[in-house]
Amino acid sequence: MVITSSIQEKINRLKTERKAIILAHNYELPDVQDVADFVGDSLLLSQRAAQTDAKVIVFCGVHFMAETAAILAPDKIVLIPDLDAGCSLAATITANDLRRWKQAYPNAVVVTYVNSTAEVKAESDYCVTSSNAVKVVESIPKDKEILFTPDMYLGKWVRQKTGRVIHLWPGSCHVHHKIKTEDIKALKSSHPQAEFIMHPECGCMSTCLPLADQVLSTEGMVNYARTSPKNEFIVATETGILHRMERDNPKKQFFPSTPDAVCEFMKMITLEKVLWSLEDMKYQVTVAPDIAKRAKRAIDRMVAIV
Numbered sequence: 363m364v365i366t367s368s369i370q371e372k373i374n375r376l377k378t379e380r381k382a383i384i385l386a387h388n389y390e391l392p393d394v395q396d397v398a399d400f401v402g403d404s405l406l407l408s409q410r411a412a413q414t415d416a417k418v419i420v421f422c423g424v425h426f427m428a429e430t431a432a433i434l435a436p437d438k439i440v441l442i443p444d445l446d447a448g449c450s451l452a453a454t455i456t457a458n459d460l461r462r463w464k465q466a467y468p469n470a471v472v473v474t475y476v477n478s479t480a481e482v483k484a485e486s487d488y489c490v491t492s493s494n495a496v497k498v499v500e501s502i503p504k505d506k507e508i509l510f511t512p513d514m515y516l517g518k519w520v521r522q523k524t525g526r527v528i529h530l531w532p533g534s535c536h537v538h539h540k541i542k543t544e545d546i547k548a549l550k551s552s553h554p555q556a557e558f559i560m561h562p563e564c565g566c567m568s569t570c571l572p573l574a575d576q577v578l579s580t581e582g583m584v585n586y587a588r589t590s591p592k593n594e595f596i597v598a599t600e601t602g603i604l605h606r607m608e609r610d611n612p613k614k615q616f617f618p619s620t621p622d623a624v625c626e627f628m629k630m631i632t633l634e635k636v637l638w639s640l641e642d643m644k645y646q647v648t649v650a651p652d653i654a655k656r657a658k659r660a661i662d663r664m665v666a667i668v
């Protein structure tokens with residue numbers, strides 16, 4: 363049986379040989395985060411992919427994230443260690459669905475959350491992440507109505523923050539759906555000093571928002587936990603994020619909103635699969651040039667507004 367430390371050594375050796383970098387999302391397994399060159403949210407990882415001079419990017423995240431990296435870094439080889447690492451939210455809309463929706467609102471601007479396929483991005487005017495959705499929508503001329511896809515909770519929150527006319531696609535994430543108002547209330551009463559920070563994908567958005575101290579992307583949450591003078595935090599998002607928070611802040615305490623908020627897709631990427639990915643150069647993620655060209659317009663607008 364292969365022991366963990368030798369897997370890490372092999373990964374590091376192969377990384378140098380292949381001139382590779384490893385990017386990992388904040389929800390990845392702890393040992394995968396620990397072997398990565400950069401850990402971050404969707405926006406930060408997209409920016410890293412665009413900027414790197416490595417030849418190979420091993421993307422430890424879900425498929426749409428690797429696709430975004432492939433679009434932004436067309437001269438690199440982008441690998442995902444497990445091709446089945448999908449996203450329930452991205453799966454709620456197809457390019458055909460979006461084309462039909464656009465026909466009903468021919469003058470609307472389409473704003474698409476990065477959790478979507480490259481084909482859907484190609485049909486969109488703007489792409490956003492949870493960290494810049496409000497700013498991107500504010501940059502769109504005021505007289506334009508907006509079709510927001512696929513996450514309805516993020517879309518509702520953006521609508522509330524901007525006061526814009528926003529039509530919502532009824533998509534949501536099954537992981538953030540497990541986060542319930544009753545659990546937040548119970549945690550707040552047992553930890554009255556704790557700050558409550560939540561991700562805008564949470565299914566309890568309308569009832570949890572009045573209880574929240576901050577609504578943030580995953581990277582925003584990590585940064586907030588580091589800089590806040592408070593010592594306790596209730597964290598409403600996927601539980602993988604607690605690894606970084608606890609490592610960065612050993613004296614602070616973090617309480618997951620529910621231990622059930624686990625993304626099975628993110629957890630498909632194991633340390634062994636990262637090694638096999640580098641050994642066999644698999645599985646390469648590519649996007650057809652015509653789709654990539656159209657999707658890139660929307661993604662470039664996302665990466666430009668931080």
Ligand code: 13P
Nearest residue numbers: 403404405491492579580
């Ligand atoms: P972030 O962009 O905030 O990291 O979120 C990505 C995601 O998949 C949330 O479920």
Ligand code: SF4
Nearest residue numbers: 449450451535537625
């Ligand atoms: Fe997709 Fe939800 Fe997993 Fe994020 S947590 S990658 S939105 S399924």
